[in-house]
Amino acid sequence: MVEKKLCFGCFSDQHISKNCKERQTCKTCNKPHPTSLHNSDWTPKPNDTSDKHQSGDKHSVISNRTAICDITEAGDVPINMGILPVFLFHKNDPAKKIKVYALLDYASGGTFVSEKSAKALGAEGSDTDLVLATIHGTCNVTTKAIEGLVVANIKEEDVMLDLPRTFTRNIIPADRSEIPRPDVIGKMAHLKEVSAEIAPYMEDIEVGLLIGLNCPSALRPREVVYGEESHPYTIRSLLGWYINDPLYTSQQIEFVLTKKTTLQPPEDM
Numbered sequence: 001m002v003e004k005k006l007c008f009g010c011f012s013d014q015h016i017s018k019n020c021k022e023r024q025t026c027k028t029c030n031k032p033h034p035t036s037l038h039n040s041d042w043t044p045k046p047n048d049t050s051d052k053h054q055s056g057d058k059h060s061v062i063s064n065r066t067a068i069c070d071i072t073e074a075g076d077v078p079i080n081m082g083i084l085p086v087f088l089f090h091k092n093d094p095a096k097k098i099k100v101y102a103l104l105d106y107a108s109g110g111t112f113v114s115e116k117s118a119k120a121l122g123a124e125g126s127d128t129d130l131v132l133a134t135i136h137g138t139c140n141v142t143t144k145a146i147e148g149l150v151v152a153n154i155k156e157e158d159v160m161l162d163l164p165r166t167f168t169r170n171i172i173p174a175d176r177s178e179i180p181r182p183d184v185i186g187k188m189a190h191l192k193e194v195s196a197e198i199a200p201y202m203e204d205i206e207v208g209l210l211i212g213l214n215c216p217s218a219l220r221p222r223e224v225v226y227g228e229e230s231h232p233y234t235i236r237s238l239l240g241w242y243i244n245d246p247l248y249t250s251q252q253i254e255f256v257l258t259k260k261t262t263l264q265p266p267e268d269m
Contacts, residue, residue, distance in 0.1 A: 082104035082219075085154045099205045113166045126145050197241040223236040
C-alpha cells in the first residue's frame with residue numbers, strides 16, 4: 001500500500017489517509033480501517049468481555065515499568081530509581097498508617113498499591129478488570145480499585161497527598177537494589193550535602209506503592225541539585241528527596257571526589 005500510495009482508510013489512490021472522508025469500518029473491531037488491515041495482536045478486541053466480571057469496571061493503564069523494571073544493561077553501573085519511604089493510610093482511618101517505599105514512576109499512567117499493603121491497611125476495593133499496556137503489548141488483569149488512600153511525607157507528616165483511584169497488584173515491580181542510600185550518595189561531591197536529606201535504608205518495609213503520572217503533584221520536581229552533565233542528580237518532591245539516575249562505580253566515585261567541580265545553583269522549580 002505504501003509503494004502504491006493507497007489510502008489506509010479506503011484504499012483510494014486519490015488521497016492519503018489523513019484526508020480520507022470515506023473511511024471504512026472494520027467488521028472485527030469497529031474501528032476506522034478496512035477489515036483486511038485488522039491486526040488482532042495489536043490491541044485487545046473491545047467486544048471481548050469473556051473474562052470481565054459483571055460487577056467490575058474496565059480500565060486501561062499504561063505501565064512501561066512493568067515490562068522494563070528487571071532489565072539490566074551490560075556493565076557495572078547501578079541504577080537508582082525514584083524510590084522513597086512514605087506513610088500510607090486510608091482517609092477513613094488516618095490513625096492506622098504504615099510505612100512503605102513508594103516508586104515515583106514517570107512511565108506509568110496509573111497508581112498501584114501492593115496487595116500486602118492494602119491488606120495491612122484493611123482497605124477494600126471494588127472488583128475491576130484492568131487492561132495493562134506495556135512495551136510487550138497488552139494484557140487483562142483482575143484487580144481491586146481502591147478509593148481514598150492518602151500518602152504522607154515521612155519527615156513532614158503534615159505534608160499529605162490524596163492518591164487517585166489506586167489499583168492493587170501482587171507486587172510492585174521494583175528491585176530493592178534501586179532504592180537510594182545516603183551513604184552511597186554522600187560519596188559524590190556535588191550531592192554530599194543533599195545526602196543528609198535522603199532517608200536511611202529501611203530493610204523491614206516493602207516497596208508497596210507505585211505512583212504514576214495520574215498523580216502529578218507527587219512527581220513534580222520542587223528542587224533539583226545537579227553537577228556536571230553526566231553526573232547523577234537529586235530531586236526534591238512533595239514526598240521527599242530521591243535520586244533518579246545511574247550511580248558511579250567505585251573508580252568513578254574516586255574520580256568525582258578528586259576532581260574540582262564548579263556547581264551551578266538549581267533553578268527555581
